[in-house]
Structures are given as C-alpha cells and as structure tokens.
Amino acid sequence: MPLLARFGFLLLLLPALLMPVASAQALAPDEVLQDAALEKRARALSTELRCMVCQNQSIDDSDAPLAKDLRVLVRERLVAGDTDAQVVDYLVSRYGEFVLLKPRMAWHTLALWIAGPLALVAGLATVIVALRRRREGAAALASSGAGLTAAEKAELDRILNADGAKD
Structure with missing residues (x-):
C-alpha cells in the first residue's frame, strides 16, 4: 500500500489541527492580562468584534495592526472597570455597528x-x-x-x- 494512501487522511486533518495554533498566534503575549477573569472577558469580547481590516475575522483571530489596537483598547476599558456592554457600546460609538460581527436587533438592522x-x-x-x-x-x-x-x-x-x- 503506498505511503500517501496509508497516511493521506493525516493530510486532510493537518489544516484542522493547525487552525487553533494560527488563531492563538494573533494574540501577542504583551496583550494578555494578569487577571484571568478579565482576560477571559476580553477574549470573549474579542471574538464578537470585527476586524475592520480583515472584515470577516474577529479581532481575536486577526493579525492586523488595527485588530491589535482594538484588543488592547478592549483590555484597557476592562481594566478601567467598564462592563462588557460598556466596552461594546464604546467601540460601536467609535466605529459604528459594523464593528460587531453579529449586528444588534434594531429597526435599522x-x-x-x-x-x-x-x-x-x-x-x-x-x-x-x-x-x-x-x-x-x-x-x-x-x-x-x-x-x-x-x-x-x-x-x-x-x-x-x-x-x-x-x-
């Protein structure tokens, strides 16, 4: 049996195995908060916010400089004591509803x-x-x-x- 036929399924699994590694690299070590609870909230918020450069990625997954800036901004607001809703409202007021990956239910949406x-x-x-x-x-x-x-x-x-x- 040829080697490719024997281990071909591994080639199919390789992209799926590398995907979590690729998204984990978007977050730089200097961005991680020391408080685990705040970091967990920041990661959750980052998955709901759109990268304005990539547009089909969350800021948590994006390597774009603007995404990094937004991740840092989210963490700064959380450290300052803002609630998750206040952080989202702040970003929507600055960047518009487009920053949300899932638009809010409102008459204009x-x-x-x-x-x-x-x-x-x-x-x-x-x-x-x-x-x-x-x-x-x-x-x-x-x-x-x-x-x-x-x-x-x-x-x-x-x-x-x-x-x-x-x-």
Missing part, C-alpha cells in the same frame, strides 16, 4: 435579520409551485391520451406490432 428567512420561504414556495405545475402538467398529458388522435394511435400500434414481429 431589521432587513439583515429578516432577509435570510424571507429568502428561504420564497425559495421553498417557488419549489412547491414548480413541483405542483409539473405534476398537474403530467396529469393533464396523461388524461388527454398523450394528444394522439384515434388514427395516430392505430398507426403507432401497427408500427410497434411490426417491430415486435421482426424480433
């Missing part, structure tokens, strides 16, 4: 929350209507005798019987 379920319902309704039309069309075709006249049916039977006789 309602379209974000409703668009997905509405698209799903519209897609399901389209599939149901298409299946019904297809079924109705097949039933109408079957009930009409496939649209053949009596003379055409007789000719078809003659051709089919002639082909059967040749075999």
